[in-house]
Amino acid sequence: MNHVITTDGLTKTYGSRTVVDSLDLRVPEGCVYGFLGPNGSGKSTTMKMLLSLLRPDRGEISVLGRTMDRRTRHELSPLIGSLIESPPGYGHLTGRENMAIVRRMLGLTELQVERAVATVRLRDQMDKPVRAYSLGMKQRLGIAMALAREPRLLILDEPTNGLDPAGIEEIRDLLTSLAGEGVTVMVSSHLLDEVDRMASVLGILGRGRLIFQGTRAELFDRSTPDLILRTPDPERVLALGLPAVRTHEGLCLTGSSDDDTADLVRRLVHHDVPVHGLHRVRRSLEEVFMDLTGREGLS
Amino acid sequence: MRMAVGLEVHKTRRLSVWVLCLVMVIAVVALSGMNLFSENAREGFADPAAQPWEFLLLNQVMISAMTSPVLVAVLAGRQVDIEHQGQGWFLARVSGLGPGLLCRAKAVVLGLALTLTVVAQCVLLLIAGLVVGIEVAPPVALWARYGLFLLLVNLALLGLHLWLAARVDNQLVGLGVGLLGAFYAVYALLMPTWVAYVLPWGYYAAISPVAMADDQLIEAAPIPWAFALFLCAVAALFLGACRHLDRAEGGPA
Numbered sequence: 001m002n003h004v005i006t007t008d009g010l011t012k013t014y015g016s017r018t019v020v021d022s023l024d025l026r027v028p029e030g031c032v033y034g035f036l037g038p039n040g041s042g043k044s045t046t047m048k049m050l051l052s053l054l055r056p057d058r059g060e061i062s063v064l065g066r067t068m069d070r071r072t073r074h075e076l077s078p079l080i081g082s083l084i085e086s087p088p089g090y091g092h093l094t095g096r097e098n099m100a101i102v103r104r105m106l107g108l109t110e111l112q113v114e115r116a117v118a119t120v121r122l123r124d125q126m127d128k129p130v131r132a133y134s135l136g137m138k139q140r141l142g143i144a145m146a147l148a149r150e151p152r153l154l155i156l157d158e159p160t161n162g163l164d165p166a167g168i169e170e171i172r173d174l175l176t177s178l179a180g181e182g183v184t185v186m187v188s189s190h191l192l193d194e195v196d197r198m199a200s201v202l203g204i205l206g207r208g209r210l211i212f213q214g215t216r217a218e219l220f221d222r223s224t225p226d227l228i229l230r231t232p233d234p235e236r237v238l239a240l241g242l243p244a245v246r247t248h249e250g251l252c253l254t255g256s257s258d259d260d261t262a263d264l265v266r267r268l269v270h271h272d273v274p275v276h277g278l279h280r281v282r283r284s285l286e287e288v289f290m291d292l293t294g295r296e297g298l299s
Numbered sequence: 300m301r302m303a304v305g306l307e308v309h310k311t312r313r314l315s316v317w318v319l320c321l322v323m324v325i326a327v328v329a330l331s332g333m334n335l336f337s338e339n340a341r342e343g344f345a346d347p348a349a350q351p352w353e354f355l356l357l358n359q360v361m362i363s364a365m366t367s368p369v370l371v372a373v374l375a376g377r378q379v380d381i382e383h384q385g386q387g388w389f390l391a392r393v394s395g396l397g398p399g400l401l402c403r404a405k406a407v408v409l410g411l412a413l414t415l416t417v418v419a420q421c422v423l424l425l426i427a428g429l430v431v432g433i434e435v436a437p438p439v440a441l442w443a444r445y446g447l448f449l450l451l452v453n454l455a456l457l458g459l460h461l462w463l464a465a466r467v468d469n470q471l472v473g474l475g476v477g478l479l480g481a482f483y484a485v486y487a488l489l490m491p492t493w494v495a496y497v498l499p500w501g502y503y504a505a506i507s508p509v510a511m512a513d514d515q516l517i518e519a520a521p522i523p524w525a526f527a528l529f530l531c532a533v534a535a536l537f538l539g540a541c542r543h544l545d546r547a548e549g550g551p552a
Contacts, residue, residue: 053392054548074395082393088386092313101306105394129313130385145390 010059034199081151087142091131116148135162230277303404364484364503372477375460376470399541448506458537
């Protein structure tokens with residue numbers, strides 16, 4: 001598998017505080033890579049280092065097959081569209097004038113700009129000053145600026161911030177369709193559900209370290225779902241000394257592996273406990289994420 | 300650099316840069332030329348000993364010392380604030396343009412605006428003097444030298460204010476510094492000569508082409524080596540600061 005972004009031992013420290021710690025990212029080509037992590041986990045810092053806006057203290061970054069540093073930044077920048085933190089846009093200028101600045105800055109054609117504006121569906125708003133834009137419109141303009149150069153890689157930090165549900169849906173469709181066209185999209189979001197619905201590969205950060213990286217299915221494999229035992233006689237189960245907790249669904253057993261489950265069934269049969277049902281709980285991505293990040297919550 | 304300058308020209312739209320310059324030209328010409336309409340002054344229009352042009356020039360020195368620091372601070376603040384507010388530093392960085400390059404380009408564009416402002420002030424004051432009837436030959440060379448020195452001091456302070464505006468998000472800081480600078484420039488005109496060489500704003504007084512001596516105005520000039528040293532130091536500091544901004548991480552602030 002080709003990787004558009006690879007980092008090895010990427011580390012960034014401010015004083016005695018390590019913000020990003022030995023990160024080994026692998027972002028496959030043509031996918032939407034969801035970059036998740038609680039507030040302050042180092043997502044934005046990582047993205048800034050990938051764009052060479054911040055210098056790593058340790059580690060290597062390779063983007064589109066080339067080492068990314070201050071010397072190669074100028075050659076790689078035209079191939080990377082990005083949106084970090086808040087969207088860019090000069091408030092006193094109209095959307096059209098802002099796009100004209102981007103066009104001149106990157107030596108783009110009118111057609112490229114028009115196409116980017118049409119993609120984010122902002123055509124009708126281009127003659128308004130940007131200060132009159134809603135946050136959602138500013139986000140779209142920022143994405144149009146990132147798309148105008150027809151990048152091979154898009155790095156977007158919270159691109160759905162401030163968008164209404166319809167706007168979020170549009171951006172999600174846009175990013176997945178871009179990935180379908182071969183553009184690699186790395187997107188961070190505080191909306192887990194959002195990332196879950198568009199990303200094919202996930203990277204989860206916790207306290208600056210990469211806790212997980214892989215597909216959604218691999219993520220669920222990493223976390224053992226709870227076991228729910230339905231029985232009309234829970235007292236007898238509890239008397240057996242099993243680490244079960246009463247819930248409205250039945251008795252809940254956490255951290256039971258498949259072997260533990262087989263052993264449990266054997267013991268229940270041996271003690272003649274009536275069992276009405278035994279199943280694993282379907283867990284949301286959020287629950288898995290909370291488990292992995294030690295219940296730090298989301299940004 | 301040419302592209303960056305072009306972008307800065309594009310960004311000046313709706314920033315009222317030209318309106319501010321025009322207002323400043325009108326203010327300087329009106330305030331400096333107020334005395335032209337007094338009876339006392341009119342009586343000396345044909346008498347070289349009354350020094351009508353020299354007094355007009357001295358008025359311009361005082362009014363320029365009062366207004367130029369504020370104009371420079373406002374122009375630099377407005378042109379840089381758009382980068383802070385609009386994430387312009389980031390946009391430029393990811394497009395291969397460093398903050399230092401943006402600051403240099405802003406210096407070129409605002410420098411042009413200040414050049415036109417100073418030229419307009421000097422020319423309009425000369426025309427005003429001729430129109431109201433001063434018959435004595437105008438000291439064009441002296442006036443031109445003052446205009447050039449005023450422009451150089453403006454450009455030097457523009458560099459300082461651009462750096463300050465880039466480093467400090469809150470543009471009221473730059474404006475406050477400009478206002479204090481204006482007070483200092485005016486007081487330096489009234490204080491012993493050496494005071495004018497202590498702070499950059501004092502050079503608005505140091506470049507005065509005329510000075511009072513026994514109720515008469517005599518020709519004056521700044522200490523050449525001090526003035527040259529000031530200009531070279533500010534130019535070196537500005538270019539060094541721009542280089543540092545280009546090498547620094549993230550935005551300049």
